[in-house]
Amino acid sequence: MGNAVKNIIILGGGSAGWLTAGLIASEHGIDRARGMNITLVESPDIPIIGVGEGTWPTMRRTLKKIGVSESDLFKECEASFKQGAKFEKWVNGTADDFYYHPLVEPLGYSDTELFYQWKNGEYNTSFGDAFCFQGHICEHGRAPKLITTPEYSGIANYAYHLNAYKLGEFLKKHCINKLGVNHVIDNVLKACSHDNGDIAALETENKGLLKADLFIDCSGLSSILLGKHYGIPFISKRHILFNDSALAAQVPYREPDDAITSHTISTAQKNGWIWDIGLPSRRGVGHTYSSAHTSDEQAEIELRQYICHSLGEQRSAELSLRKISFEPGHREVFWHRNCVAVGMASGFLEPLEASALVLVEMAANRISEEMPANRTVMDIVSKRYNQRFLYNWDAIVDFLKLHYVLSKRTDSQYWLDNVSKESIPERLRELMLLWRYQPPNRHDFPYAEEVFPSASWQYVLYGMGFNSSQRPTRKAMNRSALSDKYFRETQEFAARCVSKLPSNRELIDKIVQFGMQPV
Amino acid sequence: MAKVELLNNEKHIDLKITPDEYWTNFYKVTHAMVMPAEFMEAQREYPIFLRKDTNTGQFYASVMLGFSADKNLFLDNGRWSTRHVPLTLKKGPFLIGFQDQEDEAGAKEKIAHIYVDIDDERLNQKNGKPLFDASGGRTPALEEVSGILGNIHLGVEQTRSFINALNKYDLIEPFSLEIEFASGEKTKVTGIYSVSEDRLSSLSPDDLYQLKNDGYLKYIYSMIFSINNVKSLIDIRNASSANEANQPFD
Ligand SMILES: Cc1cc2nc3c(=O)[nH]c(=O)nc-3n(C[C@H](O)[C@H](O)[C@H](O)COP(=O)(O)OP(=O)(O)OC[C@H]3O[C@@H](n4cnc5c(N)ncnc54)[C@H](O)[C@@H]3O)c2cc1C
Numbered sequence: 001m002g003n004a005v006k007n008i009i010i011l012g013g014g015s016a017g018w019l020t021a022g023l024i025a026s027e028h029g030i031d032r033a034r035g036m037n038i039t040l041v042e043s044p045d046i047p048i049i050g051v052g053e054g055t056w057p058t059m060r061r062t063l064k065k066i067g068v069s070e071s072d073l074f075k076e077c078e079a080s081f082k083q084g085a086k087f088e089k090w091v092n093g094t095a096d097d098f099y100y101h102p103l104v105e106p107l108g109y110s111d112t113e114l115f116y117q118w119k120n121g122e123y124n125t126s127f128g129d130a131f132c133f134q135g136h137i138c139e140h141g142r143a144p145k146l147i148t149t150p151e152y153s154g155i156a157n158y159a160y161h162l163n164a165y166k167l168g169e170f171l172k173k174h175c176i177n178k179l180g181v182n183h184v185i186d187n188v189l190k191a192c193s194h195d196n197g198d199i200a201a202l203e204t205e206n207k208g209l210l211k212a213d214l215f216i217d218c219s220g221l222s223s224i225l226l227g228k229h230y231g232i233p234f235i236s237k238r239h240i241l242f243n244d245s246a247l248a249a250q251v252p253y254r255e256p257d258d259a260i261t262s263h264t265i266s267t268a269q270k271n272g273w274i275w276d277i278g279l280p281s282r283r284g285v286g287h288t289y290s291s292a293h294t295s296d297e298q299a300e301i302e303l304r305q306y307i308c309h310s311l312g313e314q315r316s317a318e319l320s321l322r323k324i325s326f327e328p329g330h331r332e333v334f335w336h337r338n339c340v341a342v343g344m345a346s347g348f349l350e351p352l353e354a355s356a357l358v359l360v361e362m363a364a365n366r367i368s369e370e371m372p373a374n375r376t377v378m379d380i381v382s383k384r385y386n387q388r389f390l391y392n393w394d395a396i397v398d399f400l401k402l403h404y405v406l407s408k409r410t411d412s413q414y415w416l417d418n419v420s421k422e423s424i425p426e427r428l429r430e431l432m433l434l435w436r437y438q439p440p441n442r443h444d445f446p447y448a449e450e451v452f453p454s455a456s457w458q459y460v461l462y463g464m465g466f467n468s469s470q471r472p473t474r475k476a477m478n479r480s481a482l483s484d485k486y487f488r489e490t491q492e493f494a495a496r497c498v499s500k501l502p503s504n505r506e507l508i509d510k511i512v513q514f515g516m517q518p519v
Numbered sequence: 520m521a522k523v524e525l526l527n528n529e530k531h532i533d534l535k536i537t538p539d540e541y542w543t544n545f546y547k548v549t550h551a552m553v554m555p556a557e558f559m560e561a562q563r564e565y566p567i568f569l570r571k572d573t574n575t576g577q578f579y580a581s582v583m584l585g586f587s588a589d590k591n592l593f594l595d596n597g598r599w600s601t602r603h604v605p606l607t608l609k610k611g612p613f614l615i616g617f618q619d620q621e622d623e624a625g626a627k628e629k630i631a632h633i634y635v636d637i638d639d640e641r642l643n644q645k646n647g648k649p650l651f652d653a654s655g656g657r658t659p660a661l662e663e664v665s666g667i668l669g670n671i672h673l674g675v676e677q678t679r680s681f682i683n684a685l686n687k688y689d690l691i692e693p694f695s696l697e698i699e700f701a702s703g704e705k706t707k708v709t710g711i712y713s714v715s716e717d718r719l720s721s722l723s724p725d726d727l728y729q730l731k732n733d734g735y736l737k738y739i740y741s742m743i744f745s746i747n748n749v750k751s752l753i754d755i756r757n758a759s760s761a762n763e764a765n766q767p768f769d
Pocket residue numbers: 011012013014015016017041042043044045046047048049050051052053054055164186187188189218219220221222224246248286288324326342343344345348350351354355356357358
C-alpha cells in the first residue's frame with residue numbers, strides 16, 4: 001500500500017516525548033533504511049514541567065528496553081531507589097496513622113485469603129507488614145538490592161525517584177546518539193491538514209514544514225495537536241479528585257550524607273497531601289491541594305511547616321516554591337486520526353501513586369507494539385487503543401479516589417466532600433460494596449496488564465482499615481497453618497534483608513563509584 | 520587485624536618471611552583471584568570462573584581450589600600439588616600502594632611502593648628468608664615479591680578491560696554448578712560466572728576479530744577449557760574423603 005507509516009514526529013521533549021521516542025526507536029529504528037524515521041521536535045523556549053520524580057517498577061523494563069545502562073541512570077539522573085509509598089495521616093491524622101503500599105506482592109497471595117487469616121490471626125502487625133517484607137526494609141532505610149545484584153534486577157521489587165530534567169537529558173542523548181532519533185529544536189506554530197482531516201505537517205518557526213505519517217503529541221498541558229488543533233474535548237475529573245494545584249520545593253539535606261528514604265512519603269494535610277521524594281542530592285517536596293477548599297497562602301503555610309521539621313524554621317522559610325496549576329482529567333479520546341497524545345497532553349489526574357509516567361510507558365509501548373503498518377489499518381488500532389486507555393484512566397481515577405474514600409478524617413470540608421456519594425465513581429462504589437463480602441481478586445481486574453494489580457488495592461484497603469466479611473470457603477477457612485508459615489517466612493526474610501542489605505545511600509554511592517554489572 | 524606499613528629498609532631490616540608451606544591458612548582458601556596473564560598456566564590445573572567483589576560488585580577472575588565451606592584441595596602436606604600458584608596467594612603479606620611524588624619539573628607522578636601487613640603471622644624476626652641484606656639492599660626474596668606485586672597491579676587493569684570487552688558483547692553468564700560426590704554428599708557452588716559459548720559462537724566475524732586482536736580470545740578460551748578441571752577437583756575431593764573415611768581415629 002502506498003500509505004505506509006514510515007515517518008513519525010513526536011512533538012515535545014519532556015519525559016513523555018523522550019520515553020516515547022526511545023521505546024519506539026528501539027523497536028522500529030533497527031533497520032535505518034527500511035525501518036521508521038523518527039523525529040522529535042521541541043521548543044527552545046517552553047520548559048518541560050519537570051516535576052515527575054516518582055516512578056513505578058515498569059520503568060526498569062522500559063529503560064532496559066530503550067537500552068540505557070542502569071548504572072548510568074544513577075550516575076546521570078540523581079536517581080535513587082523507590083520501594084513503594086508510605087501513607088501517613090490518611091486515616092485519622094494521628095501520629096501513629098500510617099501504612100505502606102509496597103511493590104512486592106504479599107507472600108502466599110495466590111493460594112490463601114490472607115486478609116481473613118490476618119484478621120483472625122494474632123500477628124500484632126499491619127496487614128502489609130505481616131505478609132510483605134518490603135515495608136520492613138523501608139522502615140530501616142535499606143536498598144532493595146546488593147552491589148553484586150545485576151543491573152535492573154532486585155532482591156525486592158523497586159522503581160526510581162529521579163530528577164526529571166536530568167532524565168530528559170539522559171534519554172535525549174541516548175535517543176539521538178544510539179537510536180538515530182532526529183532532533184529538531186524549534187517552536188511549532190500550527191498543524192497543517194490534508195483534505196481528509198489528517199495532519200500533514202507541523203509548521204515551525206524556523207525550519208519550515210515537518211511532514212510525517214503519524215504525529216505523537218507530547219506537548220504537555222498545552223496539548224497542541226489533540227487539544228488545540230483537533231479540539232478533542234477535555235473530561236474533567238474535578239468532581240471526583242479535587243486537587244488542582246501544587247506547590248513544589250527542592251529541599252536540601254541537612255548533611256550531605258543524610259539517609260535517603262527508599263520510598264515516597266505521602267502525608268495527608270487538611271486540604272490535600274504532601275509528597276516527599278528523596279534523591280541523593282536533595283529531596284523533592286510538594287503540597288498538592290484543592291483550590292476550592294483552601295488558599296495558596298494556607299497551602300504554603302502547611303508545606304513550610306512540614307519542611308520545617310527536617311530543615312528548621314529559618315531555612316524552611318527561605319525556600320523558594322513553585323506553583324503549578326492543573327485541571328484533573330483527560331481527553332475524551334487519545335488517538336484521533338493520525339495523531340495520538342501521550343503524557344500531560346492526553347491528561348493528568350494528580351501526583352498520587354505516581355500514575356502519570358507509568359501511563360506514558362504503557363501508551364508508548366502500546367503504540368510501538370501496535371504500530372500501524374499503514375494509514376488504512378490505523379483506525380482499527382486507534383479504536384482499540386482508545387477503548388483500552390479509557391479503561392486505564394478510569395481504573396486510575398478509581399484507585400486514586402479509593403485513598404480518599406477510605407479516610408475517616410473529618411477535620412475539613414475537603415475530607416467530608418471526598419466521601420460524599422456523588423464524588424465517588426459508580427464502578428468504585430460497586431467494587432467497594434462487593435469487597436465488603438469478598439477481598440479484591442483478579443476478576444475485578446481482568447487485564448494481564450493493569451496499571452494497579454489487585455494486591456495494590458488490598459494494601460490500600462486493608463492498610464486503611466477496610467473490612468471484608470468472611471464466608472466459609474476453603475480458601476478462607478482453616479488455613480492458619482499455612483498463613484502462619486507465610487507470616488514466619490516473611491518476618492525471617494525481612495530480618496535477613498534488614499541485616500544484609502546496605503542503606504539506600506550506601507548502595508547508591510557505590511553504584512556511582514563502581515557501577516553495577518549487566519549480569 | 521591488619522596493620523599496614525610502608526616497607527622500609529631501616530625499620531624492617533630484620534623482618535623475615537616464612538615459606539608458604541608453614542602457613543596453615545591456605546588450607547581454608549577455596550578460591551583465589553587470578554590475573555589474565557596467568558590464565559594460560561592456570562587453566563591446565565584449575566577451573567577459572569568470574570566472581571563479583573562483594574564490596575564493589577565488580578567482576579574478577581578466580582580459580583577454584585575447593586568447594587565452598589570446604590578446603591583447598593591442591594595442598595598436600597603444606598605444599599602445592601600444582602605447577603602454578605596464583606600470584607595473589609604467592610604475594611604473601613605484601614601490598615602495592617601509590618604515593619604522589621614530584622619530579623624536577625614539579626609534575627606530580629604516582630610512584631609505586633611496597634606495603635606490608637606487619638601483623639601477618641608469616642612475618643617474624645627469626646626464621647625464614649630475610650627481606651633486606653645487612654646493608655639494607657633488597658634480597659632476591661623481596662625482588663620476587665616486588666615482581667609479583669607489579670604483575671598483579673598490571674593484571675587488575677587488564678582484568679578491567681577484559682571484563683569490559685566481555686560485557687560489551689554480552690558474553691558473561693551465570694554458571695551453575697551442582698555436584699554430588701561419591702559419598703552421596705551434595706554441594707552447590709554459587710556466585711560464579713563464565714563465558715557463554717552460545718553467544719560467543721553467534722558473534723560476527725568482525726567482533727571475533729576484534730576480540731582476537733585485543734588479545735582477549737585466548738583468555739576466553741582458557742576460561743572455557745578450564746571448566747573441565749571441575750572434574751579433577753571432584754576426583755581429588757572424592758579420593759581425599761575416601762582417605763579420611765579409612766582413618767576414622769586419625
Ligand atoms: C505537581 C505534579 C507532580 C507530579 N508528580 C509525578 C510523579 O511523581 N510521578 C509521575 O509519574 N508523574 C508525575 N507528574 C506528571 C509528570 O510530571 C508528567 O507526566 C511528565 O513529566 C511528562 O510530562 P510531558 O512530557 O507530558 O510534558 P512536559 O514536561 O510539559 O513537556 C512538554 C514538551 O512540549 C514542548 N512544547 C510545548 N509546546 C510546544 C511548541 N509549541 N513547540 C514545540 N514544542 C513544544 C515543550 O518544550 C516540552 O519539551 C506530576 C505532575 C505534576 C503537575
